[in-house]
Amino acid sequence: MGDIIQLLPDHVANQIAAGEVVQRPASVVKELLENAIDAGATQISLVLKDAGKTLIQVSDNGKGMSATDARLSFERHATSKIKRAEDLFQLTTKGFRGEALASIAAIAQVELKSKQEQDELGTCIKIKGSEVESQEPCVTQKGTIIGVKNLFFNIPARRNFLKSNQVETRHVIDEFQRVAIAHAQIGFSLHHNGNELFNLPATNARQRIVHIFGSKTNEKLVPVSEETELINIEGFVGKPAYAKRTRSEQFFFVNNRFIKSPYLHHAVNAAFEGLLPDKAQPSYFLFLSIDPKRIDINIHPTKTEIKFDDEHALYAILRSAIKHSLGQFNVAPILDFER
């Protein structure tokens, strides 16, 4: 036998990468919303059909792309956000892998319209399964509109694996809310099958949370604020009397990125110790700011898990900050659920 190793063609490599980045419509939504934020948008709208299975469209008023960049944005490892390996240790953008659009275009039909402020005409591109079908100058607004149709059209097994529209919509809403809470200063809207589900004006974090979770939320939020050399913590915890049975109001953001951290979750629970009945779930919306050098975001393609330099110190600071807030606001323990 002679040599048998070959480099995979791009469209195959893209499809493989897509398997990691895109699990469901909600994964596409996350990537597109993050791109809009990285583009400096102040208003972002999300439109879905059939839970995103038929259409996911994100429009932003961000900086848009040149014709060349619009085409390049669909190449794998093509990014405007980092240039050198060192940049990985000082990330200020949501994206940096340059994989999302290439992955999405490998497994869907994508239509992109983008225009930069100074240009008269924008660029319209259609791509289907990594193949560019057309690219031409076109009339469009400043910013970017990207429509993703028929997700997994060329991977029937993946498409069949998707859950009911109700379940997939829930996943999209979760993703939408995470991004919207992390970026209260940006206006967001969400329409599904022609119905408006959310219309969130630009505001502050507290009002954004109240808009999403209802006006009753306002009275239950206790502010948390702590600044140390290692970390800056801002945000809110819910008064124990408002504890829930589900974990639907538990949010950690690190440098404005939603993350999951069982370890930090434990720290919050420890701060609530003795204040909550068994199995009650505290609400929390906590915004942690850390020097990007002290965290590693690049441990998973979806970036919802990150590594901290000094986890133990962080745990202690978080726990004590929350304890302090609960004490300061005279929060009494409750023995059972009131609602």
Ligand code: ADP
């Ligand atoms: P990443 O976000 O990791 O750089 P993506 O595949 O998501 O990779 O996007 C590739 C590039 O396309 C981005 O680096 C950016 O330059 C450009 N881009 C994508 N979406 C937008 C957008 N909504 N507005 C402006 N530029 C965009």
Ligand code: MG
């Ligand atoms: Mg991106």
